[in-house]
Each structure stands twice: as C-alpha cells, then as structure tokens.
Amino acid sequence: MKFNKWLTLALVLVFVTVAAACGKQAEPPANQADGSNAGQQQDTTPDTVKVWTYPVHAAYENDIKELIADFNKKYPHIKVEYEILSWAEGPKKFDVALNAGNPPDLYFGGMNGQYVSTGLAMPIDSYMTDEIKNDFLPGTLDTMKFGGKQYGMPLYQSLWGWGANKRILDEAGIDYKKIQENGWTWDEFLDAAKKLSKTLPNGTQQYALVTDGTSIDFLDMITRSAGLVDAIDEKGNFIWNDNRIVEALGFISKLVKDGIIPKETVAIAPQKRTEMFYAGQAAIISKAIPYYDVMIANRNKDIDAGKVQGEKIEYIQLPVPHAPSVQGFGYTTGGGEGYIAFTQKGANNEQHKKNTFLVMEALSGAKAGNSANELCLPFVRKSQAKEFEGKSLAKEINIGVAKKMRENLAPQVALSIDVDKAAKLKQYREQVEKPIFQALLAGEKTPEAAAEELKNKGQQMLR
C-alpha cells in the first residue's frame, strides 16, 4: 500500500510538471514602477534584457561588450544578456522564436512587416525623446519604421552598389572618379563594358561584371535604377506595368547575351562571384558594399603575409548605373539595419519595455557608430559623426561616393504599406519575381515575355 501511494504521488507529480511545462509561459513579475513615474525616479528593480545580434563587423563583440559595460555604469540593475548569432542560422532561430511567442527583447536586423504582423514587434515612439530623434540624420529613422510607427533604431544604412578592381579600370581607361561624382547611365556602362571584357593571356575570360543569380538582389538594383522604387509604389499601387520594367529586363538580358556577365550567372552563388572578382575574372562586382574596402584591404594584408595567394586589389566603390530616362545620380538600393524591439507573448511589464528601450539606445548611441565606421558607411547620427571625427576608416576616394549613394537611397516601399500588402509583396517577390528573373538569366524567357508575366501576375496579386 505504501508503495502504491508513492507511485500514485509520483505519477501525479509527473503529470503536473508536464502540464505546467506545456502551459503558457508565466508572466514576469510586475515591477514596482508604472508608466506614470517616467523621468522622475529611476526604477531599480533588477531586470534582464535579452539581445540577439550578429557579427556586424569583425570586432563587433568587443564593441557590444564595451557598450554594455558603459550602460551598466549608469544602470547597474539592468543585466544585458547578449548572444551573437551566425549570419547563416541566426534568422531561422529568430523566426522560430518569434512565431513561438518568445523573441528576444532586441534583435538586430532590417525592419520587416512580418515582424509587425505577429503583434510582438514593440513600438518605441512613446520612449523616443526629441533629443534622440534630432540626433538622427534626416530619413535615417524612417528605415526602421513600419506603418508610421517606430520599432527600432538603425545602426547604419546598408548601401548596395558596384565595386571595381582599380587596376582593370585603369587599364581600360575608365574615368571612375567621374562616375563616382556624377553616376552613370546603362549606355555609359555598356560602352565601358566593351573595354572591360576580354580574354586573358591564360585563356580565361575577363568579364566586365559579375553578379549572383541565385537571389533577386540584382533585379532589385536594376529596377531601382530604372526609376521603379519596387513592384508597387508607396501608396500600394502596382507599377511594374509600363515600359520601364521592359527596359530594365532588356538591360539584364543584354548583359547575358553580350557576355558582359557570365552566361552561367543564373547558377552563380554570392561566394562564387566574390571568388571570380578576387581572381581578376571580373572587373566589377555587383552588390558591393563599401565594407569591401576593409575586406579587400585585409585580404591584401593576408597576401603580403603569405596566407592567401592571389592578386592584391585596390577597391573602387561605384554607384549602379541607371536608365537613361532617370536624371541625376540614380537610385541606390539599401536600407537601415539596427536593433528592433520585441515583446513576448503574455508579457505586459511596462518597466521592462522601458528598460529594453534604454538598452536599445545604448547599443545605438554615439560609440555604437563604430559599426558604421568599420563598415565604411556614412554615420546615421550626428553624435556618432562627432565621436568618430578624424577617425574614419573609409578611404577618401570611396566615402564620398558612399555619401552620395546614401543621399540617393530609393525609398523602402515595403515599410510604408499595410501588413497584408507587405505580405503579398513578399510572396510576389519570392514566387513571381525570382523564377522569372532566373528564367531571364538562363535565356528561357525573353525580356518582353518576362515583363508581360510580371505584369499579369502582379495585377492579380498586388492590385
């Protein structure tokens, strides 16, 4: 009898434990402070803010450690738990956590309507003081807004351009300074491409340009440079229905047909395109960010040290050429990346939300400008520019064009439309744009047929 009692008790305990484990997550204990005492007396109840981030640049872990140490001098009661995810697996881990209702308080990434649609992205407008807002350069905060609400703060603005091997440009007599200053048109690029494409003495082909064909990044850049901000405009109207999309696709098709980019482009992955650029098989690499300046400088050092074999390269940042109908410098593709705030399912702790914002501000403040500096990107905050004045890591020859590219950044339409439209746009990009773009690169569709299909499906899905 005694045994049976213990057995029954043990079984009950097991079931209760399982039931508790499967149940809803307990809400964190309520803090003493409510929203009303903001700015009056600091709540010092111990709290933990979870941060999931990435190796934003090679030494970012040192940055974040220092930023947290500085933060803890002022807020010793707020523990910041950070985890550095890998670029390859991190997004999956975050997606799972978010859709399970348990994302970290702060996540590093670009703004995305899907985050908002879960209901767990946390607006931070009520915590943003005028001082903070005014510190950001015009337009930079908008990159972390969705539907008019602020969900995050950018650490930098990514800029997708083209990057060139200076030796090859010089050999072909290309005036890259003029291109950096004024931009260039597709026709000007096609003229230059004739001089940049040739058969090398070892029998291999030197292409004018190399890009990857496994993503639609190249299509994004070329359509932006055709004056199309996206498949839809800021009001949500489908705009890939006129001659501009035919011209953009025609330009891409010509690049393949004329051998300006490799005929294998459709199957070239991002890593392969970098290898080809490093091997001197391509004069210009597409989707080149100003950080290539640092990456290539490091590679040059490795070549000097005998760790890597190959040709040392001097890097030149170039803007993406634009359609003749687009006036001026042309549009740059890119967007903000930084920390986005989240709350968890069932959590409703106002003080914790405030603490999350405090950590976000600490990780995005003046000293955090080191990320933009390391990535050779223009700063997004005045305080950051001041902090790193005279310490710029970017080469003078490239930082000027990077600033111009940022000034001509194409608006991120996906952030100004509603959640449902943003979801449809994403579906259109993945299920319509991508296969059609790949079929175009593979020569399986003509530009006209591809444009017609984009138009028909776009009008069905995005009307």
Added chain:
Amino acid sequence: MKTNNVRAIPGPKAPHSRFVQFWKDYGWAYLFILAPVLLFLIFTLYPVVSAFLMSFQKYNVLHSKWIGFDNYAYMFTDNVFWKSIKNTVIFTVGTVPVNIAITFILAFFIFQMKQSWQTFFKASLYLPAVASGVTISLVWLAIFDPTASGLMNRVIGLFGLDPVLWLGQSNKALFSLMLMSYLGAHGSGIILYLAAMGGIPKSLYEAADIDHASGWTKFSKITWPLLKPTTLYLAVTGVITSFQVFISVYLMTQGGPNFATTTIAYLIYEAAFVFYDFGLASAQSFVLAGLIILVSVIQFKYFSSDIEY
C-alpha cells in the same frame, strides 16, 4: 487488552480495493512505459493534433483565426503546390527504383567476394551515410560549379561536351539532384541486401543445380523472390525519404530555377519560415503525410508477400 485479540468481522470491500490491487500487480509495468508514453504524447501526438488544428487556422502567435478549409482550398488552387507535387513524384520515381537497382547490383557483386573484401566494400560504401546531408550537399554544390572549371563540367569536358548549368536550368536542375542521389547513400541498403542474401539457404541453389537451372533461372526463381521483403523495405523507406527531400533543395537550389526543384517539403518550409504562414504549412504537411501513407499502403498491398524458407 483482550479486545486486541478479537478479529474484526470483514466488512464490504472498499470501492477502490480493485484499483489498489491493480496498481500492486501492474504498477511497475505502467511506470516503466510511462516515460515513452509521455515522450510520445508531448513530442508526437500533441504536435500532430496541434498542427492539424492549425491547418484550419490563419496562424498568428497572438490571435489565430479559424478559417475552415481555406488553407486547403488555397493550396489546391496554387500552381506552385501542384508543381511541387509533380517535382516530388518525378524525384521519387526517378530515384527510388534506380537506387534500389544500383544497391542490388553492388550488393550482388560484393556477395561473390571473399569476406575481407566484403567488409572493405561494405565499410567504404557505408561512409557517405556517416557524413551529414548538409556536408554532402555543399560538396555537390562545388561539384556542380556552373563554370568550365567546375569538377562535373571538367569531367564532361573530357568527352568534348560544353559546360552545363547543372543547377541553373529548369530542365536540368532536378535531374542534377537525382544524379547526386544515384552516386551515394547506398551503404545501408547494401548491408541489408548482403544480410538477406546470406540468409538464403544454399540447399535451394544446390537443388537448382541438380535440375540444371541456368544462372538467370536461379536468380529469378530463388534470389529475387527471397529478397522481396528487403526490396519492399527499401522501396517503402526510399519513397518516404524521397517524398521528404529537403536538405539538398534548400542548400543547393532553394527550389529554383523557376520552381524546377521545389519539392513539397521545401514548399512547407517556405510557407512556414519565409511567409510565416504556419496554417498553410500545416495543411501542406498533412497532404504530404496523406500521400506518403497512400503510397506506402499501395506498396504493401501489391509488393508484400509471405516468404517461407
């Protein structure tokens, strides 16, 4: 004190006495099976029931909405879904029989060898099974390099053929993934076939020799029928694995180009983790499960047979 010696007259049995007796007799047994039962309930039954309910919902982590059969209706009208079914069926039909044939032929020749050589070949051919699918996919990605310097293109270049966009063209990408499966993952099948071949009584072949049976007759009347259970097992597990093909698609083609390699498993992943449409992904999962069950039942019905030695 005397009263202590008086035995109480037994009253009616307590209502729970049978339960107690049951626990006394079988308590340990139930305790031992409790752990696997709990694991099954938590990690299999609960997710399956939850996913089934989710397939009728527009899933949202905070407020899912019941939408009846909308996910199923959308799925059956979606061209990409039908393409994925077609690709999955082509992949399965194109790989399972061929792989079984390759496995059988390899096992047949290895079986004729001395024991030491058998061990060597068994170990060698089993090695790919030890490597992870991710590693194998990345190696094959390099082999299928689209430029003339790619390994596979160099091989065909020896025969004077032009470089091929193995993964870049709609009419070749799925075949390339099938080719990848032909050239690996036969190890476990070979071991099963060798074990089954070793289990066929020699007396049957001796009797066949007495009757002057030809090699083909011995193979078709003795070897093949007696290996049928092994073949059925390999066919069923092969079909299940092929229907779930994902790693190579995810790492090598992402379903492209032009959906040429989008399989149902990849479509489920895309619905869940690219579009956050977990309801649709659940509906697709149940269709996949239904297909696998259907095909497995058909295989058992038409290919299974009792073997008596």
